[in-house]
Amino acid sequence: MGVSRRGLVRGGLAALGGAAATLGVLRGREWFGPDRLPIDGGYAPAGNELGWHERGTVDVLWHVHTEQPLVALTFDDGPEPDWTPRVLDTLDRLDAPATFFVVGERLRRNAALVRDRYARHEVGNHTWAHKDLAQRDDKGVRDQLRRCHDAIADVVGREPTLMRPPWGHLGGTTLTVAEELGYDVVMWSQRMREDVFRADPGGIAADTAAAARPGAIILAHDVGDRDRLVTIDHLAEIITGLRDRGLRLVTVSALRAAAAQHAAT
């Protein structure tokens, strides 16, 4: 109920008054449909005609099944000048590859900041303007993914093959357009718990290491509110903590490839 109600409030329907909003929650079905999705918590169906594409399927992964001691650290929402260079500096210093799910318009705007700096890393698509893809039709999703794709190809010089939907909101249109554009979808199995470690910022390294398992995909951010500085400030300890547990950091694609190769032998 809480989530639905918040969704309605964000949608501006609070202006209708509490009673109407409550009615909307109780009869929530009325607010849904391809042409009237709420701002938050909506969904986009795959559509009537899915078309005939190359693969007809996409992978949606939140961890990789492997017993090899590998994990993938991922950073969403950059690049921005405040934190991204700090993250890149630390990763360089520790020789640690990561996967960055970038926002296309930020990448274009901050291209000079990161050009040549993603060489050891993987860069994935996190939409052009951090839009909720679960509320967009195929045209809207395609536009968000293509513009970000082009930005990555131009600035980084490589074609991305992985995408992560903002907030992990995944609708049917995202799956079909991802397939069309040759993407697989990457969620996460673990996230940095910055909210838990506000009063004990040093604890986040131990917490992350304790929670990590072989094949984990770990969500972090190189952009955000001050709470997330806990991760940025302690990134070196976080990486060292993972390594002390015997885990090696790799990109998401390297994690998948290693697991596939291991399974085949």
Ligand SMILES: [Zn+2]
């Ligand atoms: Zn995001």
